Amino acid sequence: MSENPYRPHLMRIVDAIEETGDVRTLRLKFLEPEIASQLHWQAGQFGQFSIFGSGESVFTIANAPSRGGYIECTFRQMGKVTSGLRNLSVGQVVGFRGPYGNHFPIEEWRGRDLLFVGGGIGMAALHAPLQFALDHRDEFGEIVVLNGARAVADMVYKEEMKEWERATGVRVVRTVDPGGETPDWNGEVGLIPDVFERLRPEPDGRIVITCGPPVMLRFMLMALEKLSFKSEQVITTLENKMKCGIGQCGRCNVGRYLLCRQGPVFTWAQLKELPSDY
Amino acid sequence: MEREGWRLSDKEWREWVEALLRAGKLVIAPVKENDLLLFRHVLMADEISVSDQGKAQWSPKEFLFPRSEPLLIYRLRGAEVDLEEPKADEREQVLVGLRPCDAAGLSRLDDIFLLEEQDPSYAQRKKHTTIVSLACDRAEPECFCTAVGGSPAGTQGSDLLLLPLDDGWILRVLTPKGKELVAGWAARWRPALAEDWDRTEERRSAVENSIQLSPLSAQWGTALEKSFGHPLWESLGQRCLGCGICAYVCPSCSCFDINDEGNSFCGTRCRSWDSCAFARFTLHASGHNPRPTQPSRYRQRVLHKFAYFPDQHEGRFMCVGCGRCLRLCPVGIDIHHTVERAASAASPEEERP
Numbered sequence: 001m002s003e004n005p006y007r008p009h010l011m012r013i014v015d016a017i018e019e020t021g022d023v024r025t026l027r028l029k030f031l032e033p034e035i036a037s038q039l040h041w042q043a044g045q046f047g048q049f050s051i052f053g054s055g056e057s058v059f060t061i062a063n064a065p066s067r068g069g070y071i072e073c074t075f076r077q078m079g080k081v082t083s084g085l086r087n088l089s090v091g092q093v094v095g096f097r098g099p100y101g102n103h104f105p106i107e108e109w110r111g112r113d114l115l116f117v118g119g120g121i122g123m124a125a126l127h128a129p130l131q132f133a134l135d136h137r138d139e140f141g142e143i144v145v146l147n148g149a150r151a152v153a154d155m156v157y158k159e160e161m162k163e164w165e166r167a168t169g170v171r172v173v174r175t176v177d178p179g180g181e182t183p184d185w186n187g188e189v190g191l192i193p194d195v196f197e198r199l200r201p202e203p204d205g206r207i208v209i210t211c212g213p214p215v216m217l218r219f220m221l222m223a224l225e226k227l228s229f230k231s232e233q234v235i236t237t238l239e240n241k242m243k244c245g246i247g248q249c250g251r252c253n254v255g256r257y258l259l260c261r262q263g264p265v266f267t268w269a270q271l272k273e274l275p276s277d278y
Numbered sequence: 279m280e281r282e283g284w285r286l287s288d289k290e291w292r293e294w295v296e297a298l299l300r301a302g303k304l305v306i307a308p309v310k311e312n313d314l315l316l317f318r319h320v321l322m323a324d325e326i327s328v329s330d331q332g333k334a335q336w337s338p339k340e341f342l343f344p345r346s347e348p349l350l351i352y353r354l355r356g357a358e359v360d361l362e363e364p365k366a367d368e369r370e371q372v373l374v375g376l377r378p379c380d381a382a383g384l385s386r387l388d389d390i391f392l393l394e395e396q397d398p399s400y401a402q403r404k405k406h407t408t409i410v411s412l413a414c415d416r417a418e419p420e421c422f423c424t425a426v427g428g429s430p431a432g433t434q435g436s437d438l439l440l441l442p443l444d445d446g447w448i449l450r451v452l453t454p455k456g457k458e459l460v461a462g463w464a465a466r467w468r469p470a471l472a473e474d475w476d477r478t479e480e481r482r483s484a485v486e487n488s489i490q491l492s493p494l495s496a497q498w499g500t501a502l503e504k505s506f507g508h509p510l511w512e513s514l515g516q517r518c519l520g521c522g523i524c525a526y527v528c529p530s531c532s533c534f535d536i537n538d539e540g541n542s543f544c545g546t547r548c549r550s551w552d553s554c555a556f557a558r559f560t561l562h563a564s565g566h567n568p569r570p571t572q573p574s575r576y577r578q579r580v581l582h583k584f585a586y587f588p589d590q591h592e593g594r595f596m597c598v599g600c601g602r603c604l605r606l607c608p609v610g611i612d613i614h615h616t617v618e619r620a621a622s623a624a625s626p627e628e629e630r631p
Binding site: 241 | 357390554582585
């Protein structure tokens with residue numbers, strides 16, 4: 001094994017799922033099978049994904065460790081690297097280094113009701129803990145998933161949501177922003193924080209796991225406050241720009257934290273202590 | 279403290295450097311080029327410019343942490359990818375004539391690149407580098423090392439230290455690595471006498487006393503953090519042009535970028551210096567920028583150096599008081615002044631610095 005922390009493991013794309021017009025989920029397998037058995041991660045950790053010639057990009061590891069042997073990432077085509085990644089097809093090789101960062105404290109959630117609130121591509125960050133909870137269904141109470149998108153066509157994990165709903169005690173609520181609905185849309189219409197409020201979730205014994213664009217997060221926190229959730233019950237993951245992943249490049253510094261080491265997962269209580277540099 | 283050192287003439291220490299060159303070591307030292315003092319690879323000891331020349335234009339950090347360096351070489355063969363790591367440079371290098379602030383700056387790079395996770399190329403270079411610093415004879419107008427825990431004769435980060443006397447030098451040994459570099463020479467050199475050491479002490483305090491700026495306290499970290507939302511930051515940072523020169527000339531700034539140079543067939547993954555002054559430093563692909571304005575980026579620079587970094591590193595500032603950022607800033611932004619203003623704006627009257 002190389003000592004160079006920047007040398008990625010090579011992985012082959014074995015499957016590609018078109019989530020939306022610009023969002024894709026890739027399943028990757030290690031070229032060296034022994035790495036697959038050595039690599040351990042926890043839900044919430046992330047990796048640096050290499051597209052040779054385009055560069056590296058940070059994505060959360062989208063599959064739960066309980067579905068090991070491969071790595072999944074869900075990405076939206078946005079910049080140089082994600083466009084490079086979008087151009088690759090099944091059979092081609094990318095790089096992966098990681099896992100990096102802290103993880104969701106799932107051990108502390110046992111016996112609680114879980115409410116996942118994801119906005120747009122933010123849902124990708126909730127995928128691993130949700131998958132973990134579904135794979136350990138009897139260890140958790142009620143599971144509610146609120147998946148929101150700007151428009152129907154932008155809704156990620158459309159197919160998987162059907163699978164989630166089939167599990168016992170799981171409710172999936174889909175919502176699109178006003179104006180984003182289609183004539184045959186039978187989900188909710190409304191901004192995620194508003195729909196969340198309409199659900200009137202009881203704070204007692206519940207953990208809210210949320211991720212989405214900064215503006216959604218801001219209004220979500222206001223809604224949570226209104227519904228009397230305590231800041232310790234709410235957890236999110238920050239998506240600052242990162243380059244090294246090992247606490248050296250300085251890019252993800254927010255207050256006393258380097259998000260790649262002490263983050264990216266934070267409770268709302270911790271967020272309140274952070275300067276608003278995220 | 280046990281002091282070990284030799285009393286040398288100018289000729290004697292240059293002979294020793296000549297011998298290092300002959301032994302195949304790379305010697306990097308300040309050289310006068312036109313009007314600028316610059317760190318250069320020298321071929322002869324006589325090229326080295328010392329005594330009352332002030333500090334070099336740039337810090338010598340690039341000899342351990344290059345402006346740009348390859349991390350990885352990639353080649354694509356159809357769907358397959360070959361990766362190769364660049365060969366490490368294993369030649370011994372000796373950095374001569376660093377001012378104590380610059381040597382202290384290198385020890386901050388150690389904090390970043392060696393403490394938690396070892397950066398292989400930095401670690402490799404550091405292993406093959408010996409540092410011979412040069413105590414200051416005078417303070418320049420921008421100097422404030424004493425305000426951030428340094429000294430004109432500071433030893434942090436150095437293996438050997440040259441201390442000026444009226445008619446020669448003391449070469450002080452600070453580390454085993456430094457001792458190794460003078461091995462074999464001790465027999466022909468005269469040990470420095472107590473009065474020589476006394477003279478250097480007098481010089482040190484004279485230079486120290488000529489620096490008027492008041493010491494900054496690590497305890498201010500909390501006050502600085504409290505100042506985060508203070509409107510003062512708008513005026514402190516509004517002149518900043520975002521040119522990034524402060525980070526490039528800073529001996530301790532170490533933030534970097536990683537990019538692929540090449541195409542989708544072959545190329546190099548490169549690491550290059552970066553600066554928190556640039557808008558793109560934190561810009562997300564989505565268009566969201568956590569630090570959207572120049573004052574918010576300037577505030578990050580100051581808080582990182584004087585609040586966040588000290589919190590993680592036993593109170594050490596990520597600033598060594600060389601003052602290059604002030605000297606070369608096109609609009610004359612003064613970081614020492616900023617820290618004082620921000621910390622006092624955020625503290626109650628009685629705790630003001």
